[in-house]
Amino acid sequence: MDLISSLGLVSLTIFLIFMLNWISGPSSRRKAEKPNESGPGESTDSGAAAANPTPTPDRIFTLEELARYDGTHDDGAVEMPCYLSVKGVVYDVSIGREHYGPNGGYSVFAAKDASVVSLLLLLLLLLFFPNGSSSFAASTVDFKMMVQLNFFFLSFPCRRSESPRLILLTVTGITVPSILAR
Amino acid sequence: MFDAREFVLSFFFLSFFLSFFIQMTRLDEWAKYYEKKYPKVGRLVVE
Numbered sequence: 001m002d003l004i005s006s007l008g009l010v011s012l013t014i015f016l017i018f019m020l021n022w023i024s025g026p027s028s029r030r031k032a033e034k035p036n037e038s039g040p041g042e043s044t045d046s047g048a049a050a051a052n053p054t055p056t057p058d059r060i061f062t063l064e065e066l067a068r069y070d071g072t073h074d075d076g077a078v079e080m081p082c083y084l085s086v087k088g089v090v091y092d093v094s095i096g097r098e099h100y101g102p103n104g105g106y107s108v109f110a111a112k113d114a115s116v117v118s119l120l121l122l123l124l125l126l127l128f129f130p131n132g133s134s135s136f137a138a139s140t141v142d143f144k145m146m147v148q149l150n151f152f153f154l155s156f157p158c159r160r161s162e163s164p165r166l167i168l169l170t171v172t173g174i175t176v177p178s179i180l181a182r
Numbered sequence: 183m184f185d186a187r188e189f190v191l192s193f194f195f196l197s198f199f200l201s202f203f204i205q206m207t208r209l210d211e212w213a214k215y216y217e218k219k220y221p222k223v224g225r226l227v228v229e
Contacts, residue, residue: 059224085226
C-alpha cells in the first residue's frame with residue numbers, strides 16, 4: 001500500500017512539473033524571441049551577434065584558482081571579487097555580493113563550477129532520504145527537518161513567472177508552484 | 183495509512199528534487215541568465 005501510494009505521488013509530481021513547465025515556459029520565451037528574429041533574406045551578421053553577444057575573454061581559470069574568488073578577504077585583507085562558472089564560462093558576480101558573498105543565500109554557487117553544485121545537492125538529498133521521500137516517517141528525518149530542508153531549497157535563485165495568470169515561481173529555470181513563496 | 187501532512191511535504195520535496203534533476207538538462211538557459219546579467223571574465227579549464 002505504501003509502495004503504491006508513493007509511486008502515485010512520484011508520477012503525479014513528475015506529471016505536474018512537466019505540465020507547469022510546458023504551460024508557462026516556452027510560450028513566454030517565444031514571445032520574447034519574436035522581435036529579434038531575422039528574415040531569411042537578411043544578412044547573417046545580426047544572427048551571429050545575437051548568438052554570441054559578448055565574446056569570452058581569453059583568461060583561463062583552473063578549479064583551484066577559481067576557488068580563491070569567493071568574495072572573502074585574501075591574506076592581505078584585500079576583498080576578492082565573486083566569480084562563478086556555468087558551462088565552462090566564468091562570470092563576475094561581484095555586483096550581487098550580498099547574495100553570492102560568504103554570508104549570502106547563494107554562496108553555494110560562488111567560486112565553483114555552479115553547474116555541478118546542483119548535482120552535489122542531489123547527492124546530499126539522497127544521503128538525507130535513503131528510504132525515499134514518502135517513507136520519511138521510518139527514516140531519521142523528522143517533520144521539523146523536512147520543513148527546514150524545503151525552506152533551504154526555496155533560497156535558490158528564483159524569479160517570478162512572466163505569465164500574469166499563473167502564479168508560479170521559477171527556480172533556476174524550472175517552474176514550481178509558489179505556494180510557500182507568496 | 184494515508185497521511186495528508188506527509189503527502190503535502192513529500193510533494194514539496196519531490197518538486198525540488200526533480201527540479202534539480204531537470205535543470206541539469208537546462209544549463210543553456212541558466213548560462214543565458216548569467217550572460218545577460220553579469221560580465222564574463224574567462225574560461226574554466228578542468229585538468
